[in-house]
Amino acid sequence: MKTSNLLLATQRENPSDAEAPSHKLMIRAGLIRQVASGIYNWLPTGKKILRKVEEIIRKEMDDAGGQEILMPMVQPAELWHESGRIDQYGQELLTFKDRHDREFCLGPTHEEVITDLCRNVIRSHKQLPITLYQIQTKFRDEIRPRFGVMRSREFIMKDAYSFDLDSEGLDTSYSNMKETYIKIFNLLGLDYRIVKADSGAIGGSDSEEFHVLADSGEDLLAFSDKSDYAINAELLTELQDEQDPSSLEGKPSPDGKGNLKLKRGIEVGHIFKLGTKYSESLKLSIQSEGGNIFPEMGCYGIGASRIVAAAIEQNYDEKGIKWPEALSPYQVAIVEANPKKNPAITTKCSEIYKDLKDNDIDVLWDDRDKRPGVKFTDMELIGIPKMIIVGENSLEADEVELKMRGEEKFDLISPHEILSNL
Ligand code: ATP
Ligand code: MG
Numbered sequence: 133m134k135t136s137n138l139l140l141a142t143q144r145e146n147p148s149d150a151e152a153p154s155h156k157l158m159i160r161a162g163l164i165r166q167v168a169s170g171i172y173n174w175l176p177t178g179k180k181i182l183r184k185v186e187e188i189i190r191k192e193m194d195d196a197g198g199q200e201i202l203m204p205m206v207q208p209a210e211l212w213h214e215s216g217r218i219d220q221y222g223q224e225l226l227t228f229k230d231r232h233d234r235e236f237c238l239g240p241t242h243e244e245v246i247t248d249l250c251r252n253v254i255r256s257h258k259q260l261p262i263t264l265y266q267i268q269t270k271f272r273d274e275i276r277p278r279f280g281v282m283r284s285r286e287f288i289m290k291d292a293y294s295f296d297l298d299s300e301g302l303d304t305s306y307s308n309m310k311e312t313y314i315k316i317f318n319l320l321g322l323d324y325r326i327v328k329a330d331s332g333a334i335g336g337s338d339s340e341e342f343h344v345l346a347d348s349g350e351d352l353l354a355f356s357d358k359s360d361y362a363i364n365a366e367l368l369t370e371l372q373d374e375q376d377p378s379s380l381e382g383k384p385s386p387d388g389k390g391n392l393k394l395k396r397g398i399e400v401g402h403i404f405k406l407g408t409k410y411s412e413s414l415k416l417s418i419q420s421e422g423g424n425i426f427p428e429m430g431c432y433g434i435g436a437s438r439i440v441a442a443a444i445e446q447n448y449d450e451k452g453i454k455w456p457e458a459l460s461p462y463q464v465a466i467v468e469a470n471p472k473k474n475p476a477i478t479t480k481c482s483e484i485y486k487d488l489k490d491n492d493i494d495v496l497w498d499d500r501d502k503r504p505g506v507k508f509t510d511m512e513l514i515g516i517p518k519m520i521i522v523g524e525n526s527l528e529a530d531e532v533e534l535k536m537r538g539e540e541k542f543d544l545i546s547p548h549e550i551l552s553n554l
Contacts, residue, residue, distance in 0.1 A: 170277025358390025
């Protein structure tokens with residue numbers, strides 16, 4: 133891709149309403165633009181990163197035996213009456229009526245729709261176990277949208293649902309998903325922790341959250357300094373009948389090993405054992421050898437759009453974003469410095485560009501008619517891990533500059549060595 137053809141939309145100024153570093157940087161790097169409170173456009177570079185997150189999730193979900201489906205964003209409120217969740221879910225559920233006066237809602241999650249689908253299509257116990265998933269837009273009318281796409285009203289979630297014949301089956305499906313999440317978050321290159329969690333409005337028993345560690349995280353997490361005990365501090369205060377989650381620092385760990393330490397986290401994934409809550413209320417009954425059963429369900433969410441912001445919270449400096457390899461929108465940038473001084477500069481950039489593309493390297497060529505400083509600033513702000521600078525002086529010596537994001541120094545290398553250096 134050449135920047136002259138790309139809707140780049142970088143800006144120098146910090147948006148006045150942004151507090152979190154990732155929010156500021158996503159706007160400044162031209163990844164997102166707000167449409168309304170908690171509702172965003174994803175621009176080409178941002179969408180490319182989001183797609184990388186989605187592709188990593190999709191591949192691991194497929195490898196784990198998940199089957200991808202797509203459910204609608206608009207759901208009949210009737211299903212929410214059937215499950216009994218319509219009042220419980222509260223005002224985050226945005227409801228509206230169609231022209232026939234029928235009530236609908238925008239899906240904040242899809243337990244009702246998936247259970248309704250399965251009661252219509254699953255005919256035999258031989259079809260279980262099954263795990264179905266989608267990567268799709270959710271809407272929650274959050275009371276206080278903030279931090280850009282980290283807590284937005286409209287966002288992209290991967291949600292998966294497992295159906296098993298019995299609770300041992302659910303244990304297996306849940307462990308399978310937990311292992312899959314570990315693979316996904318390792319591949320994303322994030323520093324994360326798994327903690328015990330509250331199952332909240334969704335209902336059910338066991339539940340664990342995956343948190344990216346970051347100072348800007350909204351959740352407080354408590355860890356034992358002597359064992360692998362880890363819990364969302366909110367749940368621990370509830371269990372211990374206390375008020376203030378931050379009172380959980382220095383106290384003995386509930387597992388009897390060591391003392392608790394607190395850290396802040398951003399919830400990027402959540403897995404639950406739902407049991408038969410939805411299969412019973414929505415009457416998903418399946419004939420099995422021992423009579424009719426209600427399948428044991430699990431549900432598993434990952435905040436795909438939130439991950440983009442969370443990854444930035446762990447990877448930035450004063451110049452901008454520093455993408456981990458797995459998420460970077462481009463692997464390398466070519467900066468054409470002062471091409472008007474010497475036409476050989478553009479010719480060399482064009483050769484390098486073609487060579488990289490022929491070798492399947494995702495490259496962004498900054499060919500704009502701008503000062504080199506402006507180009508460096510933009511490429512560093514967007515966070516591309518490597519930059520090749522083609523300028524008059526080095527080119528005369530048949531060399532180009534190779535600079536790594538986050539380092540001040542650059543190496544002079546021959547254009548023939550570029551591929552081996554990448
Ligand atoms: P939170 O506690 O942050 O409000 P939640 O527990 O309500 O999240 P889940 O129902 O577990 O969220 O949804 C699964 C995942 O969807 C979360 O782990 C999170 O990554 C993502 N998510 C939830 N709410 C939002 C939001 N408002 N904006 C962006 N991502 C979200
Ligand atoms: Mg959650």
